[in-house]
Structures are given as structure tokens and as C-alpha cells.
Amino acid sequence: MxxxxxxxxxxxxxxxxxxxxxxxxxxxxxxxxxxxxxxxxxxxxxxxxxxxxxxxxxxxxxxxxxxxxxxxxxxxxxxxxxxxxxxxxxxxxxxxxxxxxxxxxxxxxxxxxxxxxxxxxxxxxxxxxxxxxxxxxxxxxxAEPLANGIHVVNLTRHLPAATALVIGAGPIGLFCQQALQVLRGSRVFVADLSPERLAIAKKLGAAGVINPREQDAAKLVLQATEGEGADLVVDAVGAAGTKKASLEALRPGGATVWIGLHENTMSIDSYNITLPEKQVFGTYAAKIEELQQALELMAAGKVDxxxxxxxxxxxxxxxxxxxxxxxxxxxxxxxxxx
Ligand SMILES: [Zn+2]
Ligand SMILES: [Zn+2]
Structure with a gap:
């Protein structure tokens, strides 16, 4: 073969x-x-x-x-x-x-x-x-990368997700964006350095797109949420800077999910987790039930x-x-x- x-x-x-x-x-x-x-x-x-x-x-x-x-x-x-x-x-x-x-x-x-x-x-x-x-x-x-996005939704299902920020418009980011839109009805902002990727995120229904070369993602999300911050932030890049930004853009009591693997060790303002009671989730894979759900969403034309x-x-x-x-x-x- x-x-x-x-x-x-x-x-x-x-x-x-x-x-x-x-x-x-x-x-x-x-x-x-x-x-x-x-x-x-x-x-x-x-x-x-x-x-x-x-x-x-x-x-x-x-x-x-x-x-x-x-x-x-x-x-x-x-x-x-x-x-x-x-x-x-x-x-x-x-x-x-x-x-x-x-x-x-x-x-x-x-x-x-x-x-x-x-x-x-x-x-x-x-x-x-x-x-x-x-x-x-x-x-x-x-179905598998989409299932990863569905897994992010299921991990945070018990928390509000009216406004979300997805950092990184690669395949995982775009699937997280769509999973949040379809399964939680979230208003999703997407940040990425590439204008072409942002155009795709926009076409897939993003409420707003942010290029961190031109605008500060956390600042913009705070503006869009009356200074409060997003309910949910997904870091689909995983660099030290994006993990930091994920905490900055998050509202007190909100959750961030780290799915990107770009950088391993970093320093972090841990008080910005403890004092405002922010939650940090790590995730990497998905279950076969979520793979099944991914196929159903694509077959129904709900995820592109x-x-x-x-x-x-x-x-x-x-x-x-x-x-x-x-x-x-x-x-x-x-x-x-x-
Ligand atoms: Zn993979
Ligand atoms: Zn086992």
C-alpha cells in the first residue's frame, strides 16, 4: 500500500x-x-x-x-x-x-x-x-478536532457562556468557536494575527474579530462587556502571552480553557486567578461520544x-x-x- x-x-x-x-x-x-x-x-x-x-x-x-x-x-x-x-x-x-x-x-x-x-x-x-x-x-x-471543541463546551457546560473569546483561529480555534455558537448560543470574539484567518472566523459567525497586532484583545473584550470581561476564554494557541491574555480578558468567576500547546513553562499572575475566583481548565482530547456528536452537528449542516x-x-x-x-x-x- x-x-x-x-x-x-x-x-x-x-x-x-x-x-x-x-x-x-x-x-x-x-x-x-x-x-x-x-x-x-x-x-x-x-x-x-x-x-x-x-x-x-x-x-x-x-x-x-x-x-x-x-x-x-x-x-x-x-x-x-x-x-x-x-x-x-x-x-x-x-x-x-x-x-x-x-x-x-x-x-x-x-x-x-x-x-x-x-x-x-x-x-x-x-x-x-x-x-x-x-x-x-x-x-x-x-470529527475529531471538532470533538475537541465540543469537549471544551462540555467541560464548561455548568458555567455561563454568553460572551466568549477564542484566541487562535487555527482548526481547533475555529471548531471551538463554532461549538460555542451552536451548543451554547455564545457571542464569540476571535483573536488571531492573520487577517485571512480572521476573515474565516467572521464568515463562520464570529461576533467580532481582533488582530492583536492592531488592538489589545483583552481591552476590546472588556469594552464589549461593559468592563466585566468574557464569561469564557479559550486559548487555542497556548503561548505564554496568550495564556496571560486569556486571564486578562476573563470576568471574575469566569473560566478559561487552555487547549493550545505552543509553550510549556511560563510565569503567571496567580493572584489574578485566586482573588477574582477565575477557573482554569486544561484539555487535550475528546471522548468517542463527542466524536459522535461532532458527526451529527456536521451532518445537520450546523458546523462548517x-x-x-x-x-x-x-x-x-x-x-x-x-x-x-x-x-x-x-x-x-x-x-x-x-
Ligand atoms: Zn489531532
Ligand atoms: Zn484505560
């Missing part, structure tokens, strides 16, 4: 690789589309030790079952499926608690096991959900993924990778279609 191979640091190539047969509890999925995730771009750019080559990456995917393992009862050859991006063990205390996305032994596709930038990928049957008939492959593949993603064939996937690394203009998200 053809794969996008990551044989060593700084190298990507499309080549042939032998497909392995699925294990008894697995199926082989013929991949229809697989999204290229920011974490994979980061891996490649920064030689991340989390994904050491040689490797086939890719964890946001859908496809058609090509072969079924001997013990699989619930799925048949030819079924259209979307896969969870990770394989939870189902047995550890966290899985038992229902936090399958936090599983102590989770395996992520394209990290701990072969990924879906390939014609075929083996998937444990319990990680699959149906791919709705009316949903194009490029959209179905993006198709108008702002770029499609590449597997043969063109190195170009897709390089384009998203350069991230110029409207190059926000690539979907590889083998």
Missing part, C-alpha cells in the same frame, strides 16, 4: 509499505480521508520525542472497512466508519471512571500505533462509529468544515504538509485523501 512515511527527522516521503493483517479484534479500514493535525506539524518541525520516526502519522480519519478480524461481530466489510483518534484500554481506573480520553494506556494513531496517512490502517473495532451517508469524507475526517480546509491526494501529501507548515494566507487545515 501507499503511505506518507516519516522515516527520520526532517524527512517525509510517499512510498510503498507492506500492509499488516488486522488482529482478531481489529478491522482494516481503507482510508477515505485523514486530517493533518497541528500536533503532527509541531512533531515534524520540532523533532518531537513524542512521535519518534520511523512512523506513519495520521489520527483524524474515516474510511470503509476492507477486512474484518476473526473476533469482530459488530462490523461488516464495506461499512463506512469514522475512527476515534485514540485507543483507550477500557480497563484502567480512568477508563472505568468514564474518562476514556485520559486513559493511562491510551494509544494514539500515528504515535503509538501506525496512523492513517496510508491506504489502509488497522483499527480495534470498538474504536469505530458509523460515518453518516450524507457527509463528505473531508468533513467526516474532521468544508469551506476552509484544503484537500490533497496521498501523492501530494508532502506538499500539503509543507504548505501547512508555512501556514500562509488561508492554509489552515489540510485533509489527505488517499
Amino acid at each position: 501507499r503511505v506518507l512515511h516519516y522515516p527520520e527527522f526532517d524527512r517525509l516521503e510517499v512510498r510503498d509499505l507492506d500492509a499488516t493483517a488486522p488482529r482478531p479484534d481489529e478491522v482494516s479500514v481503507q482510508v477515505a480521508a485523514c486530517g493533518l493535525c497541528g500536533s503532527e506539524l509541531e512533531t515534524y518541525k520540532n523533532h518531537s520525542p513524542r512521535r519518534p520516526p520511523p512512523l506513519v502519522m495520521g489520527h483524524e480519519f474515516c474510511g470503509v472497512i476492507a477486512e474484518v478480524g476473526a473476533e469482530v461481530r459488530d462490523w461488516k466489510k464495506g461499512a463506512r466508519v469514522v475512527s476515534n483518534s485514540l485507543v483507550p484500554c477500557g480497563k484502567c481506573v480512568r477508563c472505568q471512571r468514564g474518562d476514556t480520553h485520559l486513559c493511562a494506556h491510551r494509544q494514539i494513531f500515528g504515535m503509538h500505533r501506525p496512523g492513517a496517512f496510508a491506504q489502509f490502517v488497522n483499527v480495534p473495532a470498538r474504536c469505530l462509529i458509523p460515518w453518516p451517508e450524507n457527509l463528505p469524507a473531508e468533513a467526516a475526517a474532521l 468544515a468544508l469551506s476552509w480546509v484544503h484537500r490533497f491526494s496521498l501523492e501530494e501529501s508532502v506538499t500539503g504538509f509543507n504548505r501547512m507548515l508555512a501556514a500562509k494566507g488561508t492554509d489552515i487545515k489540510a485533509v489527505i485523501c488517499p
Whole structure:
């Protein structure tokens, strides 16, 4: 089969690789589309030790079952499926608690096991959900990043979210924005350094867009909320500066969700959490139920993924990778279609 191979640091190539047969509890999925995730771009750019080559990456995917393992009862050859991006063990205390996305032994596709930038990928049957008939492959593949946005909503569901600020109009930011608009009816402001990305956020329904090169995001949000601040701030960048801004733009008693991974350590005005009782959430992944919800929202036409993603064939996937690394203009998200 053809794969996008990551044989060593700084190298990507499309080549042939032998497909392995699925294990008894697995199926082989013929991949229809697989999204290229920011974490994979980061891996490649920064030689991340989390994904050491040689490797086939890719964890946001859908496809058609090509072969079924001997013990699989619930799925048949030819079924259209979307896969969870990770394989939870189902047995550890966290899985038992229902936090399958936090599983102590989770395996992520394209990290701990072969990924879906390939014609075929083996998937444990319990990680699959149906791919709705009316949903194009490029959209179905993006159920996982949208599920991350839905997870942000579910984490903060018990708190008011009339006004929200999303920092970073990358794929995760744009999905958080749409999830908040659709599921909470929030008035969402979006901040980003790129005018092209802000134009897309605006088109997707942002109440206001802010370029921090021209305006102070926190100041503007305070102005828009009579000096109070946003109920909810999502930092989809994760730089020291954006985490700081997320606390500054937040109203007392509000919540900020840190989903971006740009920078790790930083100094922080912790009194601005303690005294105004601000809440800080960290999050990274989503549950399979949220993946299901993501597919329903896209199939119902309530969340748009198709108008702002770029499609590449597997043969063109190195170009897709390089384009998203350069991230110029409207190059926000690539979907590889083998
Ligand atoms: Zn991802
Ligand atoms: Zn587990």
C-alpha cells in the first residue's frame, strides 16, 4: 500500500509499505480521508520525542472497512466508519471512571500505533462509529478536532457562556468557536494575527474579530462587556502571552480553557486567578461520544468544515504538509485523501 512515511527527522516521503493483517479484534479500514493535525506539524518541525520516526502519522480519519478480524461481530466489510483518534484500554481506573480520553494506556494513531496517512490502517473495532451517508469524507475526517471543541463546551457546560473569546483561529480555534455558537448560543470574539484567518472566523459567525497586532484583545473584550470581561476564554494557541491574555480578558468567576500547546513553562499572575475566583481548565482530547456528536452537528449542516480546509491526494501529501507548515494566507487545515 501507499503511505506518507516519516522515516527520520526532517524527512517525509510517499512510498510503498507492506500492509499488516488486522488482529482478531481489529478491522482494516481503507482510508477515505485523514486530517493533518497541528500536533503532527509541531512533531515534524520540532523533532518531537513524542512521535519518534520511523512512523506513519495520521489520527483524524474515516474510511470503509476492507477486512474484518476473526473476533469482530459488530462490523461488516464495506461499512463506512469514522475512527476515534485514540485507543483507550477500557480497563484502567480512568477508563472505568468514564474518562476514556485520559486513559493511562491510551494509544494514539500515528504515535503509538501506525496512523492513517496510508491506504489502509488497522483499527480495534470498538474504536469505530458509523460515518453518516450524507457527509463528505473531508468533513467526516474532521470529527475529531471538532470533538475537541465540543469537549471544551462540555467541560464548561455548568458555567455561563454568553460572551466568549477564542484566541487562535487555527482548526481547533475555529471548531471551538463554532461549538460555542451552536451548543451554547455564545457571542464569540476571535483573536488571531492573520487577517485571512480572521476573515474565516467572521464568515463562520464570529461576533467580532481582533488582530492583536492592531488592538489589545483583552481591552476590546472588556469594552464589549461593559468592563466585566468574557464569561469564557479559550486559548487555542497556548503561548505564554496568550495564556496571560486569556486571564486578562476573563470576568471574575469566569473560566478559561487552555487547549493550545505552543509553550510549556511560563510565569503567571496567580493572584489574578485566586482573588477574582477565575477557573482554569486544561484539555487535550475528546471522548468517542463527542466524536459522535461532532458527526451529527456536521451532518445537520450546523458546523462548517468544508469551506476552509484544503484537500490533497496521498501523492501530494508532502506538499500539503509543507504548505501547512508555512501556514500562509488561508492554509489552515489540510485533509489527505488517499
Ligand atoms: Zn489531532
Ligand atoms: Zn484505560
